[in-house]
Amino acid sequence: xxxxxxxxxxxxxxxxxxxxxxxxxxxxxxxxxxxxxxxxxxxxxxxxxxxxxxxxxxxxxxxxxxxxxxxxxxxxxxxxxxxxxxxxxxxxxxxxxxxxxxxxxxxxxxxxxxxxxxxxxxxxxxxxxxxxxxxxxxxxxxxxxxxxxxxxxxxxxxxxxxxxxxxxxxxxxxxxxxxxxxxxxxxxxxxxxxxxxxxxxxxxxxxxxxxxxxxxxxxxxxxxxxxxxxxxxxxxxxxxxxxxxxxxxxxxxxxxxxxxxxxxxxxxxxxxxxxxxxxxxxxxxxxxxxxxxxxxxxxxxxxxxxxxxxxxxxxxxxxxxxxxxxxxxxxxxxxxxxxxxxxxxxxxxxxxxxxxx
Ligand code: KG4
Ligand code: ZN
Numbered sequence: 001x002x003x004x005x006x007x008x009x010x011x012x013x014x015x016x017x018x019x020x021x022x023x024x025x026x027x028x029x030x031x032x033x034x035x036x037x038x039x040x041x042x043x044x045x046x047x048x049x050x051x052x053x054x055x056x057x058x059x060x061x062x063x064x065x066x067x068x069x070x071x072x073x074x075x076x077x078x079x080x081x082x083x084x085x086x087x088x089x090x091x092x093x094x095x096x097x098x099x100x101x102x103x104x105x106x107x108x109x110x111x112x113x114x115x116x117x118x119x120x121x122x123x124x125x126x127x128x129x130x131x132x133x134x135x136x137x138x139x140x141x142x143x144x145x146x147x148x149x150x151x152x153x154x155x156x157x158x159x160x161x162x163x164x165x166x167x168x169x170x171x172x173x174x175x176x177x178x179x180x181x182x183x184x185x186x187x188x189x190x191x192x193x194x195x196x197x198x199x200x201x202x203x204x205x206x207x208x209x210x211x212x213x214x215x216x217x218x219x220x221x222x223x224x225x226x227x228x229x230x231x232x233x234x235x236x237x238x239x240x241x242x243x244x245x246x247x248x249x250x251x252x253x254x255x256x257x258x259x260x261x262x263x264x265x266x267x268x269x270x271x272x273x274x275x276x277x278x279x280x281x282x283x284x285x286x287x288x289x290x291x292x293x294x295x296x297x298x299x300x301x302x303x304x305x306x307x308x309x310x311x312x313x314x315x316x317x318x319x320x321x322x323x324x325x326x327x328x329x330x331x332x333x334x335x336x337x338x339x340x341x342x343x344x345x346x347x348x349x350x351x352x353x354x355x356x357x
Contacts, residue, residue, distance in 0.1 A: 027101025172223025
């Protein structure tokens with residue numbers, strides 16, 4: 001009997017829409033497991049970060065990431081069950097990040113998820129990482145459609161329109177660096193270790209001076225982004241200071257960089273809100289932890305009376321609670337995957353949208 005058949009039988013014999021879902025996220029350098037009920041109630045949320053291991057290499061080393069996930073995943077599943085006070089028998093489904101991400105890293109989570117689903121004979125849900133970041137907002141607020149998500153992470157920078165629940169349309173994306181990636185590269189140029197985003201955020205808030213840096217607006221009607229220009233401008237400032245034997249002024253650079261990035265992100269998001277009549281703006285992804293961005297967006301949305309949702313810090317950076325929240329969409333629509341599904345390193349968000357049933 002295939003997984004899909006067994007799932008169907010379960011549904012026919014007493015499917016209930018509330019689901020206690022164990023979610024696994026291993027797409028990059030965090031081994032994360034959560035248990036989420038009904039797409040909203042977080043019963044457990046544990047994250048083991050590998051940042052200390054990768055820091056000395058200046059970024060994530062895929063092979064090391066996979067090995068660390070293998071070492072940690074079982075312990076994290078046990079910890080999540082302990083935290084929730086549940087046993088494996090209490091679970092209704094397993095959700096796992098299918099992509100995008102590092103293929104070896106994704107496969108570790110997927111293997112663990114398949115083993116659990118097979119052993120427990122419960123449905124398996126393949127989840128999109130960015131859908132997870134977006135639906136992290138559902139852990140703290142009721143989403144009103146249409147809404148617009150501003151996704152700012154280490155690998156993605158996108159404006160995503162959700163006309164209905166689980167329907168994703170990307171209206172703008174970065175043409176080069178993701179915003180988190182640009183933060184990390186600029187931080188490295190001014191002497192901070194990976195991941196540099198939090199260091200830049202702190203410095204920017206402390207800075208008394210500012211180095212004014214360019215903004216890439218692209219074509220007037222475009223919702224796309226480009227951060228490679230501002231990144232190169234920072235590298236120029238740093239190199240010129242070095243050549244002149246002057247101190248590099250990291251705080252003033254951090255503030256200038258942060259102001260440039262925030263200006264472009266907020267201006268484009270607010271224009272899209274108006275054009276598409278979105279009822280809410282959802283901020284998400286690792287860079288949503290940025291205090292400067294959170295404060296500026298909060299102020300602008302208050303001024304323009306746009307309801308804004310921002311998840312708490314622990315749901316901004318990679319975590320599995322967000323995978324449980326997004327996985328619940330598929331649970332509600334009974335759209336499960338079979339045991340033959342595999343990792344999708346370049347998974348399309350739009351294709352992951354809920355098929356109307
Ligand atoms: O979403 P995430 O945890 O992983 C990906 O899916 O990429 O995002 C990680 C990114 C890193 O580039 C990190 O530097 C950035 O989020 N980040 C920040 C802050 N906290 C994390 N960037 C700016 N300010 C922060 N406070
Ligand atoms: Zn992420």
